[in-house]
Amino acid sequence: MAATASQPLLETCGLGKSFPGVRALHQVDFRLLPGEIHVVMGQNGAGKSTLIKLLTGVYTPDSGEIKLSGQTIHPTSPEAAQALGISTVYQEVNLCPNLSVAENIFIGRLPRRWGRIDWAEAERLATRELAELNLHIDVSKPLADYPVAVQQMVAIARAMAREAQILILDEPTSSLDAGEVKQLFDAMRCLKEKGVAILFVTHFLDQVYAVADRITVLRNGERVGEYPVAELGRRELVSRMVGRDIAEQSTAAARADLCGQAAGAAFLSARGLGRHGAVRPLDLELRAGEVLGLSGLLGSGRTETARLLFGVDSPDCGELSLAEGGTRFRSPRDAIEAGLGYCPEDRKTEGIIAELTLRENIVLALQAKRGLFRFLSMRRQLALAQHYIELLGIKTPSTEKPIGQLSGGNQQKALLARWLATEPRMLILDEPTRGIDVAAKQEIMQQVLVLCGKGLAILFISSETEEVVRVSHRIAVLRDRAKAGELAGEEIDEQAVLRLIVGAEA
Amino acid sequence: MRHTLLDKLAQWGRHPLCWPVLTLVALLLLNWAFNPQFLHLEIRNGRLYGSLVDILNRAAPLMLVALGMTLVIATRGIDISVGATVAISGAVAAMLIGGTLVIQDGQPVYVAKVPMLLALLAAVGAATLCGLWNGLLVAGVGMQPIIATLILMVAGRGIAQLLSNGQIITIYYQPFFFVGNGYLLGLPFPLYIVAAVFGLLLWLTRRTALGLFIQAVGLNPVASRFAGLNARAILLCVYAFCGLLAGIAGLIVCSNVKSADGNNAGLLLELDAILAVTLGGTSLAGGRFSLVGSLLGALIIQSLTYAIYSTGVPPEVNLVIKAAVVFAVCLLQSETLRRWVFQPRLKGEEA
Numbered sequence: 026m027a028a029t030a031s032q033p034l035l036e037t038c039g040l041g042k043s044f045p046g047v048r049a050l051h052q053v054d055f056r057l058l059p060g061e062i063h064v065v066m067g068q069n070g071a072g073k074s075t076l077i078k079l080l081t082g083v084y085t086p087d088s089g090e091i092k093l094s095g096q097t098i099h100p101t102s103p104e105a106a107q108a109l110g111i112s113t114v115y116q117e118v119n120l121c122p123n124l125s126v127a128e129n130i131f132i133g134r135l136p137r138r139w140g141r142i143d144w145a146e147a148e149r150l151a152t153r154e155l156a157e158l159n160l161h162i163d164v165s166k167p168l169a170d171y172p173v174a175v176q177q178m179v180a181i182a183r184a185m186a187r188e189a190q191i192l193i194l195d196e197p198t199s200s201l202d203a204g205e206v207k208q209l210f211d212a213m214r215c216l217k218e219k220g221v222a223i224l225f226v227t228h229f230l231d232q233v234y235a236v237a238d239r240i241t242v243l244r245n246g247e248r249v250g251e252y253p254v255a256e257l258g259r260r261e262l263v264s265r266m267v268g269r270d271i272a273e274q275s276t277a278a279a280r281a282d283l284c285g286q287a288a289g290a291a292f293l294s295a296r297g298l299g300r301h302g303a304v305r306p307l308d309l310e311l312r313a314g315e316v317l318g319l320s321g322l323l324g325s326g327r328t329e330t331a332r333l334l335f336g337v338d339s340p341d342c343g344e345l346s347l348a349e350g351g352t353r354f355r356s357p358r359d360a361i362e363a364g365l366g367y368c369p370e371d372r373k374t375e376g377i378i379a380e381l382t383l384r385e386n387i388v389l390a391l392q393a394k395r396g397l398f399r400f401l402s403m404r405r406q407l408a409l410a411q412h413y414i415e416l417l418g419i420k421t422p423s424t425e426k427p428i429g430q431l432s433g434g435n436q437q438k439a440l441l442a443r444w445l446a447t448e449p450r451m452l453i454l455d456e457p458t459r460g461i462d463v464a465a466k467q468e469i470m471q472q473v474l475v476l477c478g479k480g481l482a483i484l485f486i487s488s489e490t491e492e493v494v495r496v497s498h499r500i501a502v503l504r505d506r507a508k509a510g511e512l513a514g515e516e517i518d519e520q521a522v523l524r525l526i527v528g529a530e531a
Numbered sequence: 532m533r534h535t536l537l538d539k540l541a542q543w544g545r546h547p548l549c550w551p552v553l554t555l556v557a558l559l560l561l562n563w564a565f566n567p568q569f570l571h572l573e574i575r576n577g578r579l580y581g582s583l584v585d586i587l588n589r590a591a592p593l594m595l596v597a598l599g600m601t602l603v604i605a606t607r608g609i610d611i612s613v614g615a616t617v618a619i620s621g622a623v624a625a626m627l628i629g630g631t632l633v634i635q636d637g638q639p640v641y642v643a644k645v646p647m648l649l650a651l652l653a654a655v656g657a658a659t660l661c662g663l664w665n666g667l668l669v670a671g672v673g674m675q676p677i678i679a680t681l682i683l684m685v686a687g688r689g690i691a692q693l694l695s696n697g698q699i700i701t702i703y704y705q706p707f708f709f710v711g712n713g714y715l716l717g718l719p720f721p722l723y724i725v726a727a728v729f730g731l732l733l734w735l736t737r738r739t740a741l742g743l744f745i746q747a748v749g750l751n752p753v754a755s756r757f758a759g760l761n762a763r764a765i766l767l768c769v770y771a772f773c774g775l776l777a778g779i780a781g782l783i784v785c786s787n788v789k790s791a792d793g794n795n796a797g798l799l800l801e802l803d804a805i806l807a808v809t810l811g812g813t814s815l816a817g818g819r820f821s822l823v824g825s826l827l828g829a830l831i832i833q834s835l836t837y838a839i840y841s842t843g844v845p846p847e848v849n850l851v852i853k854a855a856v857v858f859a860v861c862l863l864q865s866e867t868l869r870r871w872v873f874q875p876r877l878k879g880e881e882a
Contacts, residue, residue, distance in 0.1 A: 377751075
């Protein structure tokens with residue numbers, strides 16, 4: 026490779042791309058040096074994914090050019106980009122879960138011998154590729170046997186096995202827990218030392234400061250600037266992304282506000298509620314006007330608990346009772362009837378109905394509650410949709426836009442709107458801020474507190490401990506599918522929660 | 532000026548019903564070219580006659596079945612048992628009505644074994660039960676729709692033959708012939724049935740939440756359940772309704788030929804119905820559906836059959852011709868192909 030440390034490996038000059046009605050990217054200069062980890066930051070809609078899609082040949086630019094080691098290139102498809110040495114790992118793992126790890130790494134170009142596939146060689150090579158990422162697993166097992174983090178690493182190994190000089194990671198960490206993220210970062214550092222240039226897209230500020238060398242900030246399709254990480258503090262970074270100063274209230278101050286409020290009466294309580302293989306029997310009480318945080322590592326049983334409360338899965342033991350009398354829920358319908366709402370963790374498969382319009386998605390739960398024949402007139406539907414678009418600040422060209430085409434943050438707000446329209450008395454928010462940008466995150470957290478102030482009982486589930494600590498009156502911590510403890514009032518701080526998450530030995 | 536006209540045309544070209552309408556018009560014109568009398572309509576004895584009326588009338592059973600199929604397909608399902616259901620409904624009706632010769636006031640008159648209304652209800656009821664059975668397998672047991680309905684597709688013909696003891700039952704009872712051959716206010720009676728069913732469905736899908744619910748369940752059953760929809764009940768209703776419509780179609784078919792043939796009544800009707808739905812622009816992947824489109828699809832198929840017969844294509848090749856036309860229409864409707872043909876080449880490709 027002729028490129029030296031000072032000469033960029035990949036460079037764009039005045040790159041631009043427009044779609045009907047939107048200028049997605051305008052005059053963007055971007056430089057990726059060999060052996061660096063370069064983070065691209067920006068809010069949803071800032072142009073991050075457009076930039077990546079231009080670099081990997083998914084789109085062709087309207088203006089400007091892309092240079093690889095000083096040579097202008099015109100990638101016309103992801104395969105063409107890959108042939109040039111630009112490999113991409115996407116947010117969702119794009120592999121075949123039913124095939125073995127080795128097959129996934131070498132799919133389409135398995136090593137051959139005498140015209141037949143040489144399985145021993147494939148497995149040996151796959152083991153070696155993974156070992157370079159510090160991952161030692163049995164490569165003959167199906168990919169589905171491994172957790173998402175490992176699958177993500179396999180996707181990286183697959184990209185690297187093609188002799189990539191440039192690796193693009195598009196939000197690879199959004200479904201990983203803290204330990205897994207660390208593992209991924211170690212692998213990234215390994216690659217960096219070999220001179221691979223890594224373009225890394227993430228929403229997590231902590232991760233930027235943990236691993237990045239330089240940051241390029243995009244806003245509204247334009248480049249705001251390029252900074253070495255050491256020279257750009259968090260506050261400056263966020264204000265550059267958002268375009269204004271965000272007064273980040275300290276966690277302690279936020280908590281002080283919370284403690285002043287008195288909790289209301291109990292609304293829903295679980296006694297010894299459990300389900301075999303999901304979560305061991307636990308007690309929880311949700312009170313009107315109070316946020317109960319649910320904290321714990323990925324796989325500790327948070328979502329499973331929420332599913333039991335909402336009647337998605339039926340419990341094996343224990344009971345669930347409404348304060349005003351009532352029994353366990355046999356289906357989400359029963360729970361909704363009792364005034365519950367649930368924004369699920371997996372927004373795409375359990376939340377939105379991507380092909381339906383924003384309006385239809387917002388009115389769905391209310392209409393389901395009203396039944397088949399008490400049909401909301403189109404005027405009511407439009408009024409409802411318009412009301413929540415304004416109330417929650419959903420950014421959309423119209424109420425008739427298919428919701429799948431909106432950004433993650435707006436989809437999440439629309440889901441919140443869907444439940445608010447049913448005038449619920451309790452909301453379960455499972456990872457409501459996952460995969461959405463800083464500003465939208467703040468707006469959603471703000472909304473949670475407003476709702477709580479209006480007397481809703483809220484169960485707030487998040488893997489970001491800081492978030493849980495900021496908004497919760499009480500926090501229940503799960504560990505290994507059982508309740509490890511509950512904190513309230515003055516006892517709550519991040520350290521205390523983390524101690525419970527990790528367990529006694531820490 | 533010219534620009535706005537082009538824009539209008541382009542806008543119209545993107546309308547989902549544009550291609551079905553154009554196809555139907557083209558087929559009608561083709562028929563007209565071969566037979567100048569084709570568009571001729573006349574009133575004889577207070578009844579409207581003509582090829583167009585004939586096509587509408589003949590398409591009635593297919594239109595009914597296609598309407599039911601549209602809803603099933605919108606839920607991302609399929610029902611390949613409708614042909615067998617047609618046979619069962621016909622067999623039940625024929626068995627219960629039959630017709631015995633008695634002498635009344637010195638006149639030979641055929642009377643029904645069971646009051647006709649009861650027999651009709653029983654036939655349609657049996658068909659609805661068939662649909663419910665399919666719905667139970669799909670929604671209750673969680674079988675794949677194509678397998679679940681395959682069971683009845685195979686078993687249904689057997690049931691129909693058991694009912695008729697393996698023979699073709701001829702019906703002699705006059706009033707029953709009205710269902711398939713009667714005229715009301717100058718128009719064939721089956722058209723009133725189609726209009727009533729279509730009107731009812733239009734009302735259900737537009738003025739109640741049924742349309743929204745069916746689409747939601749078809750597009751994302753899991754999210755629908757989380758939003759509080761009772762997906763099972765919706766699926767059950769949709770399959771039962773599809774069976775019910777096949778039952779009515781069965782009565783029309785049976786009344787047309789004045790007999791019930793367990794082996795051949797409604798043979799391959801399921802495939803024509805699926806084709807009609809597809810031609811009408813409803814995706815087999817579920818979700819958005821068009822009832823009008825399915826009616827147009829059924830009319831396209833019937834016009835095509837008419838054209839093949841009237842142009843004197845030898846019967847041994849007519850299935851091939853039909854397949855070729857259907858293939859062409861499907862190609863025209865294919866989004867991928869249209870993009871490939873109409874989109875200008877990308878700039879980057881020349882470099």
